[in-house]
Amino acid sequence: MIPVSIQIRQALDRLWFPAMLLLSIATILLGWADQRATVAARMAVADVLSPLWSLVATPGDEMSAALSELRGIGHLAQENARLRSENETLRGWYDVAISLTQENATLKENLHWMPDPVPSFVTARVVGDIGGLYSHAVLINAGPDSGVRVGNIALAADGFAGRVTETGHHSARVLLINDVASRIPVMLESSHGTAIMAGDNSPMPRLMFYAQDNHPVEGERVVTSGQGDLLPGGLPVGTVHYIRAATPIVMPYARLDHLHILRVFDFETETIDAPDAPGRVPVAPQRGHMAKHNNPMEGMTLDGVVGGMTGHQDDRPIQTSAPHREETPAPADTAPASSPEDQGEATPVMPSSPLPSGRG
Amino acid sequence: MTANPGSSWHRNQDSSVALAQRLDRLARRLLPGGITALVIVLLAAPTGFPAATALLPGLVMASVFFWSVWRPASMSAPIVFGLGLLMDLVGFASPGVDAFVFLLLHGIAVHARFGLMRLNFLGMWCIFAVLGSAACWLLWFLISLLAFRPMPLAPVVFECLLAIGVYPLLAAAGTWAHHRLANPEPQS
Numbered sequence: 081m082i083p084v085s086i087q088i089r090q091a092l093d094r095l096w097f098p099a100m101l102l103l104s105i106a107t108i109l110l111g112w113a114d115q116r117a118t119v120a121a122r123m124a125v126a127d128v129l130s131p132l133w134s135l136v137a138t139p140g141d142e143m144s145a146a147l148s149e150l151r152g153i154g155h156l157a158q159e160n161a162r163l164r165s166e167n168e169t170l171r172g173w174y175d176v177a178i179s180l181t182q183e184n185a186t187l188k189e190n191l192h193w194m195p196d197p198v199p200s201f202v203t204a205r206v207v208g209d210i211g212g213l214y215s216h217a218v219l220i221n222a223g224p225d226s227g228v229r230v231g232n233i234a235l236a237a238d239g240f241a242g243r244v245t246e247t248g249h250h251s252a253r254v255l256l257i258n259d260v261a262s263r264i265p266v267m268l269e270s271s272h273g274t275a276i277m278a279g280d281n282s283p284m285p286r287l288m289f290y291a292q293d294n295h296p297v298e299g300e301r302v303v304t305s306g307q308g309d310l311l312p313g314g315l316p317v318g319t320v321h322y323i324r325a326a327t328p329i330v331m332p333y334a335r336l337d338h339l340h341i342l343r344v345f346d347f348e349t350e351t352i353d354a355p356d357a358p359g360r361v362p363v364a365p366q367r368g369h370m371a372k373h374n375n376p377m378e379g380m381t382l383d384g385v386v387g388g389m390t391g392h393q394d395d396r397p398i399q400t401s402a403p404h405r406e407e408t409p410a411p412a413d414t415a416p417a418s419s420p421e422d423q424g425e426a427t428p429v430m431p432s433s434p435l436p437s438g439r440g
Numbered sequence: 441m442t443a444n445p446g447s448s449w450h451r452n453q454d455s456s457v458a459l460a461q462r463l464d465r466l467a468r469r470l471l472p473g474g475i476t477a478l479v480i481v482l483l484a485a486p487t488g489f490p491a492a493t494a495l496l497p498g499l500v501m502a503s504v505f506f507w508s509v510w511r512p513a514s515m516s517a518p519i520v521f522g523l524g525l526l527m528d529l530v531g532f533a534s535p536g537v538d539a540f541v542f543l544l545l546h547g548i549a550v551h552a553r554f555g556l557m558r559l560n561f562l563g564m565w566c567i568f569a570v571l572g573s574a575a576c577w578l579l580w581f582l583i584s585l586l587a588f589r590p591m592p593l594a595p596v597v598f599e600c601l602l603a604i605g606v607y608p609l610l611a612a613a614g615t616w617a618h619h620r621l622a623n624p625e626p627q628s
Contacts, residue, residue, distance in 0.1 A: 093516075096516060096517040096518060097517040097543070097546075097547055097550070099517070100517040100518060100520070100521040100539075100543055101517075101540070101543050101544075101547070103521060104521060104524065104525075104536045104539040104540040104543055105536070105540060106536075107525065107535050107536030107539065108534060108535070108536035108537055108540060108582075108586070109536075110535075110536075111534055111535035111536055112534060112586055118534075118535055121529060121535065122529050122532055122535075125526075125529040125530060126530075129481060129484075129530065132481065132485075133481075133484065133485040133486070136482060136485040137485055137486050140485075140486070206486055207485070207486065208484050208485060208486065208530075209484060209485070209486045209492065209493065210484055210530060210531060210532050211493060211531070211532070212493055212496075212531030212532060212533050213493050213494055213497065213531075213595045213596075213599055214533070214580075214583050214587075214591045214595070215532060215533075217532060218486075253532065260587075260589070260591070260592070280592065281591070281592050281595070282592070339486075340486070
């Protein structure tokens with residue numbers, strides 16, 4: 081220590097506080113302005129701490145496994161009976177599955193079905209619950225070394241859990257579907273509606289922007305819709321539940337508060353690009369045509385989109401979609417983000433403006 | 441260089457004892473901040489500890505407040521800043537927000553410490569309840585401001601209650617440590 085007089089030391093001590101306060105304000109502003117540096121700093125800290133966290137997590141996992149085993153011993157007879165009956169049911173389903181698989185294979189062969197690319201995946205352990213109070217995210221102990229990239233899909237054992245938003249060297253952050261920043265396009269399986277599943281930091285994300293004449297049905301399955309090219313379609317997400325009238329939420333299959341192991345899939349969805357359409361009719365007259373209608377928003381509903389996709393047209397004649405279908409054979413300008421299967425039918429009624437008839 | 445205070449004939453005995461003593465004092469001085477940092481890191485691990493994320497801000501606030509009042513040398517402004525920054529980076533919050541709020545709490549506690557030290561435990565607890573709640577709401581306000589959207593309110597209430605509830609436990613442990621472990625000049 082450098083010998084200094086007491087007065088100087090006291091003055092220096094008094095200076096520390098305002099200096100640190102200014103430094104913290106500067107950190108807030110800098111971190112806010114330069115998000116990339118913030119992400120780098122966070123991932124560096126996470127990279128350093130993730131081995132420690134996995135060390136800490138291991139005894140906890142073992143203890144909870146031992147506890148659940150102990151608890152299971154008490155109910156062995158009951159459990160055995162339950163499993164036996166479940167096994168009988170499952171054997172029936174097994175036969176059904178075998179025959180359906182064979183039928184499916186035959187049909188696909190006859191149709192010259194283009195098989196989906198098999199996604200590669202990495203299984204990683206959740207080593208950190210780094211969400212904090214105002215966000216929900218987990219840290220996994222796999223990074224770009226193992227092939228995890230930003231935008232990959234994380235699935236828990238039961239269903240869709242989240243997406244990789246940041247990667248370090250050997251760790252990655254997965255933003256969960258119940259985070260307030262999460263917006264996932266979903267498809268409702270039995271009512272064939274689409275909606276946006278929006279997280280609100282509660283355990284169950286809400287459904288927004290569904291068609292007003294096609295409400296989600298209580299208890300129906302929710303899967304990803306595959307629109308927007310970020311996610312493949314058909315990943316199981318959860319079931320619809322109404323907590324109040326007109327407030328549908330999704331009860332996720334994945335246990336988002338007790339995630340232990342995640343499979344991170346690389347679906348390579350960004351490789352699907354809509355082809356250019358040389359010589360097609362320009363979009364400008366189409367907009368004028370739209371404006372001539374009394375209600376220019378007519379036909380821009382999710383229902384119209386879904387009707388177009390599924391061939392489920394309702395009785396109400398949708399005037400805007402039928403002529404457009406002939407005028408615009410390929411939708412490269414209006415909606416470059418749509419997948420190839422629903423081109424031509426769904427896209428003329430899917431403008432880039434927000435969907436007006438839905439609500440949250 | 442031999443740090444053996446028990447041997448009697450080393451010529452540099454005095455300086456080595458002084459060095460050991462100095463290291464010992466430094467370790468005791470850094471103990472509160474170190475333990476708080478360790479708690480921040482450990483509570484972020486998936487230990488299955490219930491409500492760990494809501495408990496953490498209250499725990500750190502209680503620690504900062506307690507040590508700022510009773511031993512400001514152990515919880516100086518740079519240490520408070522470091523703890524806040526660590527919490528921001530570990531918790532993926534906007535960096536600096538926690539540091540700023542904790543520094544304000546620390547500043548108030550240090551400024552009013554001679555008044556606060558004269559209060560009994562209940563009085564201290566009441567003061568902390570007010571300051572901690574204010575800090576939780578300020579944290580909520582800053583995070584909402586930086587995210588451009590109001591964050592849900594229910595977690596803040598929960599966070600405040602946990603902060604108030606955890607203070608007596610921390611104060612009991614802290615009082616014991618204050619007299620024994622973290623004391624740079626033990627009486628014995």
